[in-house]
Amino acid sequence: MTHKWWQSAVVYQIYPMSFQDSNQDGIGDLPGITSRLDYLQKLGVDVIWLNPIYRSPDQDNGYDIADYRAINPKYGTMTDFDALLAATHAHGMKLLMDLVVNHTSAQHKWFQESQKSKDNPYADYYIWRDPVDGHEPNNWRSAFSGPAWTYVPARGQYYLHLFAPGQPDLNWENPKVREEVFNIERFWLDKGVDGFRMDVINLIAKPAGLPDVPGTPTAGTTLNFVADGKRLNEFLRQMNAEVLSHYDVMTVGEMPGSTPEDAIKYTGLNSHELNMVFQFQHVNLSPNPDVRIGKWYDQPVKLTDLKVALNRWQKALDGKGWNSLYWNNHDQPRAVSRFSNDDPEYRVRAAKMLATTLHMMQGTPYIYEGEEIGMTNAHFTRLDQYEDLESINIYHEMVDHRKLVDGPTMLKYMANISRDNARTPMQWTDGENAGFTKGNPWYALNANYPAINVKQALADRTSVFYHYQKLIQLRHETDLIKYGTFEELDPADNQVYAYRRHYQGQTLLVISNFTDQTVTRDYQQREAGQLLISNYRDDRGTQLRPYESKCYLFN
Incomplete structure (x- = not known):
């Protein structure tokens, strides 16, 4: 079997807003990333994956894109991006872009036109439906709380948004939409980027007729019901045939709800769709026993459950597909807090233990910024400390509206599982604002940065950083680790x-x-x-x- 370059690679994920600020406005930016490439080269990673940097109103931190061919001004300019890309390649690394094409921002010009009438050129770029008995077209729930439909009087119809109302879902049944997406991909690949991480890509093919979710619909049951529609293989094969196969790139599809059997269909070593998927089985463990509350809970993950999840994917994809290996990302709490022990007595050993357990498996490892120094959850205790739309919405829904839990209990759940745990600024030094910025940080720093930071890690040969460096080196040198x-x-x-x-x-x-x-x-x-x-x-x-x-x- 011919091995691909991405099978030997280790990926480092950057959340640009929180990585490094270069102009002291308190927000991480592209020149800031460029200034830290020596550090990433020292770590030994092969690929950098950037969370979305496109022009966006930032209702969902960049996952609501208003212009796919423009850089968000808070991150810099296209010239800054070109410089980052060139410098990344000069350091011997590759660059992966985050592609969000299940939905756009409501401020995208396509949606601005689409909502005006039923007969304009963009009328069918999104999913519109008539009211049913004066209500939403079906019982689907948004991932960010509330119905997945919003009414627009100008059209007299509802539009679908599986996430926030400011993130309308694209209509992939429309060939013009698919061609628009393929042209966006060509734009970035022709610039020289090395592939894409594709956000919730298994939601693009909706069930025919958009029927109700059986039983009592929740955010989770809606996404699982919508996922992996009948035309998904067709859409991904077309994308590969018309675009991806013409470039030497790496692709990973985020696929909530997908099983190993699904993943083999989309990423089989002999298929012509994607290279690998992000699956959710292990990060969805230990949900609340009350299904109405979903993932929000504060109990630790059982090791036996974790083994079932990770072992299942290792065995099922062996020789048939390729795994992505990750503990955490921008949508998940910090790994050492979630899966092990972030108490100061044990944090360093626990972080190294988790790293070893995952990096010795078959697949492409992903390291989320700060994971390599053992960054922890923020342990927030008040609602006003949270920034994430999902977290704030779920608090109000569960505590104020549905009264399923009391406020202190919900805050404990959020401290354990909220996405904001991963979004506090990168901890570079023990100095002012952890070396992230000399300005006012866009988001509060984790209070433990004086003890946990890159400066400290690089000075200590027994730190988490050097353990990750050794794991990456072993993967590069050892075929058994890569392919066994x-x-x-x-x-x-x-x-x-x-x-x-x-x-x-x-x-x-x-x-x-x-x-x-x-x-x-x-x-x-x-x-x-x-x-x-x-x-x-x-x-x-x-x-x-x-x-x-x-x-x-x-x-």
Whole structure:
């Protein structure tokens, strides 16, 4: 089998608003990213993925695009982007753009025209439906609370928005819409970008007739019902045939609700659609037992459940598709807080343990900004500390309107799971505003930045940063880590995550203690096995200290 460059790559995700401010207006920007490329090169990553930087009113932090061919002025200019792209390539790295084409901003010129009448050239660029008995066309719920429909008197119709009302869904059934999207892709690929992360791409093919969601609709059940429509393969194949196949690019599709079987259809090694998907099974674990509240909860993820989720994808895609490997991103809380222990006593070892567990699997690893230094959740305690539309809306819905939980309880849930945990500014130094800006930061810094920052990490050879650097180096050098098959071990063990990888006569053994206890596990790890990496200085064989993780190579 011919291996592709992206199968050896490690991706670093940047949330531009929070990464580095260069002009001291308190907002991260493109020149700020350019100024930090040496740091990313030192880490060893191959690809930078930028969250949306297009012109946008920012109702959903850039995921509501008003102009796909213009840079949001707060991030800089197209000249700044061109300089970043050239500098990224000069540093030996590639650049991945975030493509949001399930929906646009309501301020996009297409929607501004579409809402005027039923007979203008853009009338069918979006999904419009007549009222039913004076109400919404169906019972679908928005991912950001409330109905997924908004009425426009000028048309006498409702338009669909699976997310905020300012994010109307495009009508992919219209060939003109598909051609518009393909032209946008060509614009950026001709500039030299190296691929796309495609936001909620499995929602573009809506169910025929737009029927009601069975049972009691929620935000989650609506997205799962809409996902993976019958024409999705057709739309993705057309995109690949007309655009993607003409460039040497990497593509990853964000696909909420997709199963491994779905992913193989869209990203099979012999298919002609996308390279890999972002699946949600592991990050959707430990939801609230009250389904009406959805993901909002404060209980830890059970290790046995985590194993079921990750092992399922490793086994199902082996030899058939390709995994994306991630713990967190701009839509998820910080990994060390969510999946392990961010207490100062354990944070460093716990962060290294999580990194080892994931990076030794088959797939392309994604590192979210700050993960490589062990950044934690912000632990906010008040509603006015939140900025994210989803978080603020859900508080008011659950506490004020539906009265399903009380305020303090909801704030505990938000402190655990809110997207804002990932969006606090990058912690570069222990100085003013963590070195992010000399201005007034657009969002509050995590209070622990004096202790957790890049300056400290680079000065300490035992830091989380150098552990990530070593993991990336091992992946680059070791075909077994990149391509080996996956063998799960003891899936019912609720303390230790262990697995083996096999490739061309070699075996890799990975053992991770997910607890703060010392436990014993015997996998014959010291019988002719070479210790590749560990988060402790010495190896005590079958004894696993708190959050200990280690990998052995057997030839």
